[in-house]
Amino acid sequence: MTVENPPVGRQGVWADLVGQEPIVAVLSMAVDTASAALAGDPSVTGMSHAWLFTGPPGSGRSNAARAYAAALECERGGCGECSECRTTLAGSHPDVTLVRTEQLSIKVDEVRELVRKAAMSPTGRRWQVLVVEDADRLTEQAADALLKSVEEPAARTIWLLCAPTIEDVVPTIRSRCRMLSLRTPPPGAVAAVLTERDGVPEDVATFAARASQGHIGRARALAADEATRSRRRDVLALPSRLHDIGACVMAAAQLIEAADEEAAAIADRLDPAERAGLEQALGVGTRGVRVRGAAASLKELADQHKTRRKRFQRDALDRSLTDLMSFYRDVLMLQTGSGVVLVNEEVRRDVEAMAHRESAENTLRRIEAILECREALEGNVAPLLAVESLMLDLARPE
Amino acid sequence: MARPRAADVLGRVTLVTGPEEFLAERTVRTVIDAVRTADAEADVTQVDGAELGSGAFSELTSPSLFSTSRVVVVRQVQDAPEEPVAGLLRYAESPDDDLALVVVHPGGQKGRGVVDKLRKIGVVEVKSETPKQYELPRFVTAEVQAEGGSIGEEAAAALVDAIGPDLRALSAAGGQLTHDSGGEPITVDVVRRYFGGRAEVKSFAVADAAIGGDPARSLEQLRWAMGNGVAPVLMTSAFASGLRALARYVSAPRGLKDNDLAREVGVPPWKLRTLRTQARGWSQTGLAAAIKAVARADAEVKGAADDADHALERMVLAVTGARTTR
Numbered sequence: 001m002t003v004e005n006p007p008v009g010r011q012g013v014w015a016d017l018v019g020q021e022p023i024v025a026v027l028s029m030a031v032d033t034a035s036a037a038l039a040g041d042p043s044v045t046g047m048s049h050a051w052l053f054t055g056p057p058g059s060g061r062s063n064a065a066r067a068y069a070a071a072l073e074c075e076r077g078g079c080g081e082c083s084e085c086r087t088t089l090a091g092s093h094p095d096v097t098l099v100r101t102e103q104l105s106i107k108v109d110e111v112r113e114l115v116r117k118a119a120m121s122p123t124g125r126r127w128q129v130l131v132v133e134d135a136d137r138l139t140e141q142a143a144d145a146l147l148k149s150v151e152e153p154a155a156r157t158i159w160l161l162c163a164p165t166i167e168d169v170v171p172t173i174r175s176r177c178r179m180l181s182l183r184t185p186p187p188g189a190v191a192a193v194l195t196e197r198d199g200v201p202e203d204v205a206t207f208a209a210r211a212s213q214g215h216i217g218r219a220r221a222l223a224a225d226e227a228t229r230s231r232r233r234d235v236l237a238l239p240s241r242l243h244d245i246g247a248c249v250m251a252a253a254q255l256i257e258a259a260d261e262e263a264a265a266i267a268d269r270l271d272p273a274e275r276a277g278l279e280q281a282l283g284v285g286t287r288g289v290r291v292r293g294a295a296a297s298l299k300e301l302a303d304q305h306k307t308r309r310k311r312f313q314r315d316a317l318d319r320s321l322t323d324l325m326s327f328y329r330d331v332l333m334l335q336t337g338s339g340v341v342l343v344n345e346e347v348r349r350d351v352e353a354m355a356h357r358e359s360a361e362n363t364l365r366r367i368e369a370i371l372e373c374r375e376a377l378e379g380n381v382a383p384l385l386a387v388e389s390l391m392l393d394l395a396r397p398e
Numbered sequence: 399m400a401r402p403r404a405a406d407v408l409g410r411v412t413l414v415t416g417p418e419e420f421l422a423e424r425t426v427r428t429v430i431d432a433v434r435t436a437d438a439e440a441d442v443t444q445v446d447g448a449e450l451g452s453g454a455f456s457e458l459t460s461p462s463l464f465s466t467s468r469v470v471v472v473r474q475v476q477d478a479p480e481e482p483v484a485g486l487l488r489y490a491e492s493p494d495d496d497l498a499l500v501v502v503h504p505g506g507q508k509g510r511g512v513v514d515k516l517r518k519i520g521v522v523e524v525k526s527e528t529p530k531q532y533e534l535p536r537f538v539t540a541e542v543q544a545e546g547g548s549i550g551e552e553a554a555a556a557l558v559d560a561i562g563p564d565l566r567a568l569s570a571a572g573g574q575l576t577h578d579s580g581g582e583p584i585t586v587d588v589v590r591r592y593f594g595g596r597a598e599v600k601s602f603a604v605a606d607a608a609i610g611g612d613p614a615r616s617l618e619q620l621r622w623a624m625g626n627g628v629a630p631v632l633m634t635s636a637f638a639s640g641l642r643a644l645a646r647y648v649s650a651p652r653g654l655k656d657n658d659l660a661r662e663v664g665v666p667p668w669k670l671r672t673l674r675t676q677a678r679g680w681s682q683t684g685l686a687a688a689i690k691a692v693a694r695a696d697a698e699v700k701g702a703a704d705d706a707d708h709a710l711e712r713m714v715l716a717v718t719g720a721r722t723t724r
């Protein structure tokens with residue numbers, strides 16, 4: 001079967017992979033190899049059954065893994081239109097298992113379940129694909145449980161693991177995988193997608209692409225949502241406001257509150273629908289039906305929602321820290337004389353004022369303080385306290 | 399001293415002695431309030447002995463152009479140099495009718511000479527002794543009554559039992575219960591309901607002692623709490639919330655009414671008293687250092703649990719050490 005060959009990266013399941021042309025080229029070839037192997041072509045050797053997708057947040061590593069999964073299942077190499085493609089991308093294809101966790105770690109029990117599935121033949125005619133979107137969250141035990149299956153996969157099984165960097169994945173696992181690292185898409189590519197596909201006006205697209213620093217999801221949110229833009233403006237106003245200790249603790253409270261609000265906005269949209277879905281599945285409210293364990297299942301879902309909300313809060317706070325970091329990077333650019341276009345052009349005056357007033361050394365200390373705050377948050381330090389400490393460091397770096 | 403009137407303090411020297419800072423501060427407050435009640439425009443000046451330079455004392459006590467009644471508070475009189483001390487003693491012999499002078503001495507040998515000489519002159523002395531354990535329930539009862547509430551003997555004892563001997567914490571708890579019970583007598587049940595979570599209360603007492611500048615008491619209570627299984631994260635969180643309120647308090651705009659100030663700071667109004675006392679002795683730099691130390695300790699207790707006790711002790715010392723940082 002032949003398909004026409006339009007430029008890669010602009011069509012089918014690959015269309016969403018902005019600025020990742022080299023990756024798309026590799027994956028397209030891998031899809032051809034896999035098809036040849038299925039067709040029984042004896043010349044095919046050394047096909048990869050385990051892949052590790054890495055890339056900075058927003059580069060689209062899990063999108064890339066899903067697109068590849070769809071292309072593997074698709075009779076036409078990832079047309080993006082057939083039911084194989086669509087169900088894979090939507091997460092409902094019977095032979096494609098997507099594992100993503102809102103929890104902080106993936107436990108060994110979940111992995112054992114996956115490994116059982118990996119040992120089975122696909123229900124369809126093509127591949128059994130297992131996508132682990134947060135391979136960096138595998139516990140050591142979980143990674144051990146996974147190892148054998150990744151090492152000696154069943155003939156029709158393919159593992160796709162995703163993580164921010166290869167260091168985030170235990171060495172035993174990563175040494176068995178073929179690595180693919182996605183890059184941060186250039187702002188031009190992001191802006192082009194926003195205008196061409198989402199119909200965003202050019203000036204807004206340019207702003208969103210620049211401000212998101214190549215994070216496509218973030219760029220979309222910035223382009224589409226005034227509340228997101230306004231939260232970002234508030235964050236960028238902080239560095240010039242830290243004039244005394246009261247201002248520092250207020251600023252910290254404001255950041256945490258904004259993160260909570262943002263998380264609530266997302267969670268309030270997702271939670272009720274999921275709960276309603278589960279209730280319907282359990283037959284809750286149906287006359288004469290009493291489902292055993294319904295209460296326990298609902299309680300479990302409620303717990304998951306709570307954990308997920310916490311993770312949303314962390315993610316939102318992390319985005320604010322990224323914005324803050326970009327502010328001080330801009331300051332440093334001006335101080336070292338290498339700044340032409342700032343990430344935060346819209347607050348250039350504040351950036352310039354700080355660049356003149358402060359030493360580059362202090363700017364570096366502030367950037368260091370933001371990194372330390374991230375570390376503290378990962379170490380579970382109370383978020384408000386960690387951010388208060390950060391604001392004090394930003395106000396007066398030592 | 400029962401609630402004095404302006405006439406009781408104007409034209410007099412009030413000598414406040416003794417180690418219990420909470421009570422001493424309260425005496426100072428009652429003098430200021432008495433004068434202010436009689437004359438809302440009264441001028442109030444507060445200095446530490448160490449701040450007094452040559453001639454400073456006569457300048458402080460010389461008549462003001464703008465107000466008739468005045469209050470001058472000299473704290474830590476033991477740190478004052480010789481010259482102003484001589485001026486002070488001279489003034490005490492013939493005090494000005496429109497001026498209430500309050501001299502505060504925290505006890506101890508240093509500055510004992512001034513205290514003795516003032517006593518000889520015959521000034522009014524108010525002693526701030528640390529109450530004995532058995533006197534504490536009576537202290538609680540008085541606190542609650544002063545707030546306009548009532549509490550039985552047994553309930554007062556239960557509160558002491560739950561909170562420990564820290565007067566500031568007891569006073570704050572009494573204030574909170576009175577405020578929340580809306581005129582109903584405070585019963586043992588109410589006390590249990592509020593302060594049954596003894597662990598949390600203990601952690602606040604440890605934090606209050608450290609922030610109030612008493613490392614010995616703070617460490618002692620910390621060890622007690624750790625020995626009784628209080629979770630280390632409760633400690634760091636109590637310290638964080640105490641310092642947070644103080645940070646907001648010290649940089650709140652001046653001249654707000656209590657209710658507005660409480661809202662600005664984010665604490666219930668009864669807590670302002672505690673903050674007012676704690677704020678003395680804290681600079682912004684010191685507070686910043688203290689908050690960072692607590693953040694470090696929080697990271698430590700959440701990381702290496704074995705070391706939690708040491709991390710918390712280091713935190714207490716860092717916080718009390720930061721208190722005097724100018």
Ligand SMILES: [Zn+2]
Pocket residue numbers: 074075076077078079080081082083084085086
């Ligand atoms: Zn297709």
